[in-house]
Amino acid sequence: MSMVTIRNLTRTFDVSKPWLNRMLERLPKQTLTAVSDVSFEIKEKTVYALVGESGSGKSTIGKILVGLLPPSDGAVEVEGVDLAHETDKAVLSDLRSNIQMIFQDPYASLNPRWRVKDIIVEPVRARSGKAEGLAEKLLEQVGLSALDADKFPHQFSGGQRQRICVARALASEPRLIVCDEPTSALDVSVQAQVLNLMSDLKENLGLTYLFISHDLTVVRHMADRIGVLYLGQLVEEASPDTLFETPKHPYTQMLLAAAPKLDQFGREEEPPQGEIPDPINPPPGCVFNPRCPLATDMCRSERPVLRQLGETRVACHMVEG
Amino acid sequence: MEPVLSVRDLIVEIPTRHGVLRPVDGVSYDLAPGEILGVVGESGAGKSMTGNAVIGLLDRPAHIASGEILLNGRRIDNLPLREMRKIRGREIGMVFQDPLTSLNPLIPIGEQLSETIETHLGVSKAEARKRALASLEEVGIPAAAERLDSYPHEFSGGMRQRVVIALALCAEPSLVIADEPTTALDVSVQAQIIALLQRLCRDHGTSVILVTHDMGVIAEAADRVAVMYAGQLVEIGPVRDVLTHPKHPYTDGLVGSMPANSHGQARLRQIPGAMPRLNALPEGCPFNPRCPVADATCRAAPRPALTEGAACWHPIGEPA
Numbered sequence: 001m002s003m004v005t006i007r008n009l010t011r012t013f014d015v016s017k018p019w020l021n022r023m024l025e026r027l028p029k030q031t032l033t034a035v036s037d038v039s040f041e042i043k044e045k046t047v048y049a050l051v052g053e054s055g056s057g058k059s060t061i062g063k064i065l066v067g068l069l070p071p072s073d074g075a076v077e078v079e080g081v082d083l084a085h086e087t088d089k090a091v092l093s094d095l096r097s098n099i100q101m102i103f104q105d106p107y108a109s110l111n112p113r114w115r116v117k118d119i120i121v122e123p124v125r126a127r128s129g130k131a132e133g134l135a136e137k138l139l140e141q142v143g144l145s146a147l148d149a150d151k152f153p154h155q156f157s158g159g160q161r162q163r164i165c166v167a168r169a170l171a172s173e174p175r176l177i178v179c180d181e182p183t184s185a186l187d188v189s190v191q192a193q194v195l196n197l198m199s200d201l202k203e204n205l206g207l208t209y210l211f212i213s214h215d216l217t218v219v220r221h222m223a224d225r226i227g228v229l230y231l232g233q234l235v236e237e238a239s240p241d242t243l244f245e246t247p248k249h250p251y252t253q254m255l256l257a258a259a260p261k262l263d264q265f266g267r268e269e270e271p272p273q274g275e276i277p278d279p280i281n282p283p284p285g286c287v288f289n290p291r292c293p294l295a296t297d298m299c300r301s302e303r304p305v306l307r308q309l310g311e312t313r314v315a316c317h318m319v320e321g
Numbered sequence: 322m323e324p325v326l327s328v329r330d331l332i333v334e335i336p337t338r339h340g341v342l343r344p345v346d347g348v349s350y351d352l353a354p355g356e357i358l359g360v361v362g363e364s365g366a367g368k369s370m371t372g373n374a375v376i377g378l379l380d381r382p383a384h385i386a387s388g389e390i391l392l393n394g395r396r397i398d399n400l401p402l403r404e405m406r407k408i409r410g411r412e413i414g415m416v417f418q419d420p421l422t423s424l425n426p427l428i429p430i431g432e433q434l435s436e437t438i439e440t441h442l443g444v445s446k447a448e449a450r451k452r453a454l455a456s457l458e459e460v461g462i463p464a465a466a467e468r469l470d471s472y473p474h475e476f477s478g479g480m481r482q483r484v485v486i487a488l489a490l491c492a493e494p495s496l497v498i499a500d501e502p503t504t505a506l507d508v509s510v511q512a513q514i515i516a517l518l519q520r521l522c523r524d525h526g527t528s529v530i531l532v533t534h535d536m537g538v539i540a541e542a543a544d545r546v547a548v549m550y551a552g553q554l555v556e557i558g559p560v561r562d563v564l565t566h567p568k569h570p571y572t573d574g575l576v577g578s579m580p581a582n583s584h585g586q587a588r589l590r591q592i593p594g595a596m597p598r599l600n601a602l603p604e605g606c607p608f609n610p611r612c613p614v615a616d617a618t619c620r621a622a623p624r625p626a627l628t629e630g631a632a633c634w635h636p637i638g639e640p641a
Contacts, residue, residue: 053507053509054507157595158364160595187363187364188363188534188536188575188578188579189363189574189575189578189591189592190363190595191578191580192578192579192589192590192591192592193591193593195580195589196588196589196591199587199588214507214508215580216508217579217580218580220580220581221580221583222580254509255508255509258508258509258511258512259508259537260511260512260535260537260538260540260541261537261540261541261581262540262564262576262579262582263540265541265560265561265564271509271512271513271515271516272509272512272513275477275479275480275507275509275510276507
């Protein structure tokens with residue numbers, strides 16, 4: 001059964017200059033399309049990972065899913081409820097407490113003036129639920145001590161803070177957690193501790209994760225299904241083994257080739273050319289065409305749609321089964 | 322061959338109200354001409370502090386308490402500020418993590434480059450501008466002639482980092498210290514910057530100290546790697562040997578905890594605990610509370626010295 005269904009999701013941002021400048025300089029309105037026509041499903045009790053470079057729209061999708069941003073177009077359904085169009089407040093409120101988020105920077109996402117126990121039980125208190133002893137229980141669950149409940153965030157290291165963030169996310173007993181780069185601010189040895197904790201919690205509590213990351217090795221380790229984003233579009237989706245062993249989209253291939261590997265000493269390969277184009281004026285046709293070695297005239301004029309090729313879904317004109 | 326840089330028993334101290342901290346404690350290494358030395362370790366291990374000590378940019382009250390730093394055979398750790406300013410930029414170039422904060426936002430990049438060239442090489446304004454253009458072309462800025470008068474904000478992150486590299490290399494220094502040069506960049510741009518750094522250093526015979534926490538970058542770019550833990554050098558050697566057959570249990574844990582090395586297992590190998598704070602270092606080897614092979618020797622003073630590649634009483638791969 002799918003926990004989350006995202007259909008034709010689009011999100012645009014208005015990045016126009018202020019009204020007066022537009023009038024005086026006769027400038028048109030400008031929009032930035034952060035997410036463009038993205039569809040995917042997350043099955044219950046699995047980890048779905050979104051990878052992509054900066055500006056690919058992965059965090060925007062995460063924010064839309066937890067309700068921090070409304071979608072411009074398309075539908076986001078969680079357990080059969082459409083987040084954007086549901087009007088019954090009780091249903092929405094109930095659903096919201098089932099979705100929690102873990103952010104990238106554990107230094108910025110904890111209020112420095114609050115004690116740890118207040119931070120952790122906030123999601124429960126906000127809904128006037130019972131919070132007695134909850135913080136202590138959760139702290140032990142994430143590998144900290146119950147005695148830490150009365151401390152302040154500055155008394156903890158980065159890895160411990162991220163554990164507190166995990167504890168807070170668990171407080172309202174969610175079924176879906178959106179993790180936006182949960183370990184990219186951490187050192188590798190601490191990253192391993194936090195990733196292991198997240199895997200354990202998923203097994204024990206039956207959680208579903210949307211895991212957003214730019215680190216391909218982390219994604220391969222954690223995910224059951226991976227979606228690759230480029231400039232707001234889903235270009236390829238597959239299971240980790242299929243994606244890493246037989247990447248189909250030229251962008252995925254480029255990304256995998258560019259990632260530094262531990263066993264390629266003194267590698268001197270030709271690095272990928274070019275950078276992500278300006279999202280305000282994306283290239284026509286396939287967004288990857290200016291950097292793509294296979295690009296043809298069709299790629300420069302027509303946007304490819306996602307096609308099913310075996311186990312993979314891929315959006316490319318040139319790939320054949 | 323005489324080393325470009327020679328660091329001998331370097332100790333950096335920070336006096337505080339609660340005693341003296343040592344963020345760098347007895348570090349020694351040599352850097353050969355044209356060599357790329359990778360420095361890895363967790364945050365707070367003293368990687369950046371060592372680089373800053375070499376270039377004389379320690380923030381007070383941190384200072385070099387003892388030890389020697391020799392650049393091309395000349396002692397530079399005790400030079401007066403005025404002398405050090407001549408070396409900085411001329412003989413040692415610097416590339417920082419965030420390219421936006423290392424460029425002046427109010428001055429066009431061409432002017433920033435030619436100013437550096439003029440100051441350090443003593444050439445005319447016109448000649449400096451010509452050389453600035455050449456160095457921008459060398460780092461792969463497209464249409465370099467038109468972009469000389471552009472401001473830093475008009476460039477993308479990757480292009481900015483190229484400008485910073487051009488700036489570091491324009492006075493033809495013999496040593497470049499690159500402190501996390503690719504951490505703020507995307508994977509595909511990171512690969513471009515690393516390849517560029519490698520090519521330029523080979524062409525100019527420049528040595529590089531590459532400070533990073535990314536083992537993958539080290540594996541691909543560096544010739545030798547130095548691993549730091551709690552201010553000490555715990556292992557140093559050719560990059561292939563250290564990453565495939567680490568001798569120090571810390572290096573072993575660090576390499577093993579990378580997701581790329583999990584080999585499809587459900588759990589990652591992890592090093593328990595966290596690096597100790599500098600004001601609460603354990604007795605003996607600073608790694609002993611987290612070490613799987615620690616025994617009474619490790620918990621008693623003194624701590625092991627760096628011999629044959631690893632500072633450990635029980636290096637991996639040697640009979641006990």
